[in-house]
Amino acid sequence: MSVTPLAGHPSAPDxxxxxxxxxxxxxxxxxxxxRLHxxxxxxxxxxxxxxxxxxxxxxxxPAVVLPAVPDCRDGGYAALRPLYDASAHRYTGPARAPVLSDAWSGRIVSTHAPAIARDLARHFGSGGVQLRPCAAESEIDAVERMCAAGITQAAQLAGSAGGDASERAAAADRLAQTLDALERWxxxxxxxxxxxxxxxxxxxxVTLVELDTAHRNHLDxxxxxxxxxxxxxxxYARRLAAHPAFGTHLDLDxxxxxxxxxxxxxxxxGAAVQILDWACHARR
Structure with missing residues (x-):
């Protein structure tokens, strides 16, 4: 296992x-x-x-669901402190989630969310569910890149308070163009x-949920x-929200x-212009 500093937190191991x-x-x-945290x-x-x-x-x-807002002033969770202390010598940074821990050693396996999700899909599960089918890795990676650059990063830049107005406009266009491509697809x-x-x-x-519930607050x-x-x-977003594996985890508040x-x-x-009524469509 490798441990590297988290960007912006020199004392926080990843x-x-x-x-x-x-x-x-x-x-x-x-x-x-x-165990997941x-x-x-x-x-x-x-x-x-x-x-x-x-x-x-x-x-x-088993998964342990933590509060929405971390309970420590540094942005970490008090409940995760013992795991971090056991896994990193003299660790003083925030005990952040998500965490995959090992009950045998009482230590952290991973805090890297994409790798945690990949390993769960590849090595666990039953009933024939194939979240990462054979020969689909490149397609999944392409969707992940599109979501990150074309939606999340573009929405963040388009809604930023500072910066150049032309850059914000270009980001807004990139966001709309990405959504146009997904619409056609x-x-x-x-x-x-x-x-x-x-x-x-x-x-x-998840990217669409974040776009409508968080990034929208900063867009015109x-x-x-x-x-x-x-x-x-x-x-498409509504259909998936109605699926119990999706909608049951929506904590809008x-x-x-x-x-x-x-x-x-x-x-x-734009904060006043809700796109979806997620609470109505989410299956509980």
């Missing part, structure tokens, strides 16, 4: 342990050996929670890349209306509280 197929990997797949109000935590539910891992890899499709739910759908759905009303003018895309606790940006007119 744990990169991986779960492999057998004993030679150090961490191999054993029922109830591992996450907040579903956090996009990374929500991705892992949805993945966990789709794979049916409640008994195999989903016109005659139920899911992103296969005829069943995959990790690409988890990634896109005209851009939010432009974002909403993608009926196939938002119908928690997302709002976490966003307002961490965000320093200015609220814009």
């Amino acid at each position: 744990f990169h342990g991986r779960i492999g197929h057998d004993a030679r990997s150090g961490h191999y797949a054993v029922p109830r050996r591992y 996450l907040s579903t109000a956090c996009p990374d935590g929500l991705r892992i929670a949805v993945t966990h539910s789709l794979l049916g891992l409640d008994d195999t890899c 989903l016109l005659d499709r139920e899911f992103m890349i296969r005829d069943q739910i995959t990790a690409a759908d988890v990634e896109l759905w 009303a005209a851009l939010v209306r432009r974002i909403a003018e993608h009926p196939a895309l938002w119908a 928690g997302i709002a509280r976490r966003h307002h606790a961490h965000c320093q940006g200015l609220e814009a007119a």
Whole structure:
């Protein structure tokens, strides 16, 4: 396992342990050996929670759901402090989530959300669910890059309070163009890349949730209306919200509280223009 500093937190380690197929990997797949610690109000935590539910891992890899807003002033969780102390000598930084821990050693395996989700999909689960089907890795990676650069990063820049106005306008156009491409792609499709739910759908759905519940607060009303003018895309988001593995993890109040606790940006007119009534569509 490698431990490297987290960007912006020189004393905060980033744990990169991986779960492999057998004993030679150090961490191999054993029922109830591992435990997840996450907040579903956090996009990374929500991705892992949805993945966990789709794979049916409640008994195999129990999950501990943490409060929406961290309870320590440094942005960490008091409940995770013993794990960090046991895993990093003289650690003084924030005990952040998500965490995959090893019950055998009492230490952290990983804090890297994408790797945690990948390892759960590859080495656990039952019932024939294939979130990362054979030969689909490149397609899933492409969707993840599109979501990160074309939606999340573009929305953040478009809604930033400072910076150059032309850069904000270019980011808004990039965001709209990405959504246009997804709209065309989903016109005659139920899911992103296969005829069943995959990790690409988890990634896109969580990104759309974050766009409407967090980033929208900092966008102007005209851009939010432009974002909403993608009926196939938002119908796709509604369908997945109605799936129990997705909608049951939506903590809308928690997302709002976490966003307002961490965000320093200015609220814009788009905050009043809700795209989806997530509470109505989410299946409980």
